[in-house]
Amino acid sequence: MNNFRVGHGYDVHKLEKGRKFVMGGIEIKHHKGAIGHSDADVVIHVICDALLGSLSLGDIGKHFPDTDEKYKGVDSKVLLQKVISLVKKNNYQISNVDVTVLLEKPKLRNHIDLMRETLSNIMDINVTQISIKATTTEGLGFVGREEGVAAHCVCLIKK
Template sequence: MNNFRIGFGYDVHQLQEGYEFWLGGIKLAHEKGAVGHSDADVLIHVICDAILGAADLRDIGFHFSDTDPQYKGIDSKILLKEVMKLLRNNGYELGNIDTTICLQQPKVNPHIPLMKQCLADVMEVKTSQISIKATTTEKLGFVGREEGVSAYCVALIQTKEN
């Protein structure tokens, strides 16, 4: 019998000129980038939080503190790979994730296939297990003013079959 568990993730990063913009493991060309201790990949961060939450393994900040110098500027794909190891070492496997990115500019939809492939490779899952959607906020709020990016993720995990 499978033991299913659900986790949820939410994250926000400020956008500023002079920073690279990493999203879903790929670098987007844009005049602004996300600000953070790591590479500030908001999509990977919410995926990590949703998976960790589903497995009752706390959150990304607990495992990879933003005050720890070893994570300064780190590629978030490395963090995601570690989260997947934690998941599997605790007897779980990923069922699927469903994500939503809230971003006014740049347009995300053209990049979704490459993001899905990148994330699937890092997570060692099928691309069909990863859903990425994008929306604007119709120019409302900090996202609409292009001051930041936010993302949401729901993850379904299940106990590994022996």
């Protein structure tokens, strides 16, 4: 029996001036925000994808399709709560999640602790089980040109 399972999530969102920028369940002041069917929270989206993948349950698009109007503009924290319910329903516990955000601006250093605290409350795990890191692409590609934000997440779940 598999007592441990690993999942990986990846997501990208285009950035646009004048939009709200939501990341890790919090709003960050910036002149650009991410575009998406929901609130475009790239951190929560990669966590959802990693957890769903670890359970072999597909991805966020399968569970919360962008063709379904009930998810238009939805707070991604609601999606994460539903994914956490699936983890528990399948008798797994989250060992840890490790997120890397690729973004030129704004710098996330001063927001990471609040993101981790917010996520730990939603996920019902200790803040020490959540790692969020941010890096730039040194001016290269769509992230470097400040056209978009990308993120990766790896998670470990256990019975």
